[in-house]
Amino acid sequence: SQTIHQWxxxxxxPVGSPLSLECTxxxxxxxxxYWYRQAAGRGLQLLFxxxxxxxxxxxxxxxxxxxxxxxxxxxxxxxxxxxxxxxFYLCAWSLGGLSGDEQYFGPGTRLTVT
Amino acid sequence: KNQVEQSPQSLIxxxxxxxxxxxxxxxxxxxxxxxxxxDTGRGPVSLTIMTFSENTKSNGRYTATxxxxxxxxxxxxxxxxxxDSASYICVAxxxxxxxxxxxxxxSLIVHP
Numbered sequence: 001s002q003t004i005h006q007w008x009x010x011x012x013x014p015v016g017s018p019l020s021l022e023c024t025x026x027x028x029x030x031x032x033x034y035w036y037r038q039a040a041g042r043g044l045q046l047l048f049x050x051x052x053x054x055x056x057x058x059x060x061x062x063x064x065x066x067x068x069x070x071x072x073x074x075x076x077x078x079x080x081x082x083x084x085x086x087x088f089y090l091c092a093w094s095l096g097g098l099s100g101d102e103q104y105f106g107p108g109t110r111l112t113v114t
Numbered sequence: 115k116n117q118v119e120q121s122p123q124s125l126i127x128x129x130x131x132x133x134x135x136x137x138x139x140x141x142x143x144x145x146x147x148x149x150x151x152x153d154t155g156r157g158p159v160s161l162t163i164m165t166f167s168e169n170t171k172s173n174g175r176y177t178a179t180x181x182x183x184x185x186x187x188x189x190x191x192x193x194x195x196x197x198d199s200a201s202y203i204c205v206a207x208x209x210x211x212x213x214x215x216x217x218x219x220x221s222l223i224v225h226p
Contacts (some may be wrong), residue, residue, distance in 0.1 A: 031214055043218035044158075044203070053213065059213070090157050102148055103214065105157030 002027035006091050006106035013113055019064075019078040021109050022093030026072065031093040033074040034103065035066055038088040050074060086113045116141045118206050118217035131194055135220045137187040137204035145209040149178050149189045152201045152219070161189070161202075194224045197209045 003026045013019060016102045025031055035047040050065035056066050057087055063082060067075045088110055092103040117140045127133050139147065146165045150158035162171045162178040164187070168176050175192045191198055204217040 044216045044217075046213060049212055057212075091155075102160045102163050105159070105193075108155070108157050110155070 002093075002104065003102060004091060004093055004106040006089075008108055008109060009107065010110045011112070013081050013111065015113055016080050017084055019076070019081050019085070019111070020090075021076040021111075022088055023074040023076075024072055027092045027093070028072070028093070030071060031095065033068060034092040034094075035074065035076050036090040036092065038090060044090065047076070081101055081113045083113050086111055101106070116206070116208060116215040117216050118204055119203050119222050120202075120217035122220060123218070124221040124223070126176075126225060127194055128225050129194060129196055129226050130137075131221065133191050133194060135189045135202050135204075135222070136215055137189070139187065139204070139206040139210045139215070139217075141185075141206040141215055143209040145183065145207045145211075147178075147180055147187050147207075148205045148214075149176070149187075150160050150203040150205060152203060158203055177197070191222075194222075196224050196226060199224045200220060 005024050033050045035042045037047055038044050046060055048056055050056050050068045053068055064078050088108050090108045091106040094103045095101040119138045123138045144166055145218050148163045149161045150183045151161050152158040161176050164171050166182040172175040177190045180187045199218040201221050205214045208215045
C-alpha cells in the first residue's frame with residue numbers, strides 16, 4: 001500500500017532563517033506531487049506541483065521554492081522566511097497523468113515563523 | 115475562473131442529529147468532485163469522489179449528491195457522532211488539469 005511521509009511535524013523558525021520541508025511517498029511510482037499551504041481558518045492554497053523528476057510548476061509567487069530530486073521525494077524550501085510563511089503545509093500525491101484521481105495527503109507540517 | 119463555494123462556513127449540531135453541507139462549483143470542463151474530511155491538525159482524507167454521471171455516492175454515514183446541471187453538490191451526514199467534528203472540504207477537478215479547485219471548507223462541531 002502507498003504511504004506518504006512529511007517531516008518535521010512541527011517547526012518554529014525565526015524570520016529570515018532558511019526552511020526545508022521534506023515529503024516522501026512509498027508504494028507507487030511516478031506520482032504527481034503537490035505542496036499546499038493552509039493558513040488558519042483558510043482553505044488550501046496550492047503552492048507547487050510536479051509531474052516528474054526535476055519538473056516543478058509554481059502556482060503562487062512567493063519566497064518559497066520546490067525541488068524533486070528523486071521520483072518520490074518532494075522538498076519545499078526557502079532561503080529567508082517571512083512572518084507570512086506561517087501555516088500548515090501539506091504534501092499530497094496522486095497517480096501520474098491527467099487521470100483526475102484523488103489526492104492523498106500527508107500528515108502536514110505546522111510552521112510558525114516568529 | 116474555476117471556483118468552489120461552500121456553505122455554511124460553520125455548523126454546530128447535537129450528537130445523533132443529521133446535517134447537510136453544500137457546495138457550488140464553477141469548473142470547466144468538469145471532471146470530478148470530491149469531499150474530504152480534515153481533522154484539526156491533520157491532512158484531509160477523502161470521503162467520496164463522483165464524476166458527472168454519478169448522482170449519489172455513499173461512504174458509511176456520509177452520502178454525497180451531485181447535480182451536474184445546477185453544479186451543486188451536498189454532503190449529508192446521518193446520525194452524527196462526536197468524531198464527525200472536523201472541516202469538510204469540497205474539491206472540484208476540471209478535465210485535462212493537474213490542479214484541483216478547493217473550497218474553503220465547512221467547520222462542523224458535534225456537541226454531546
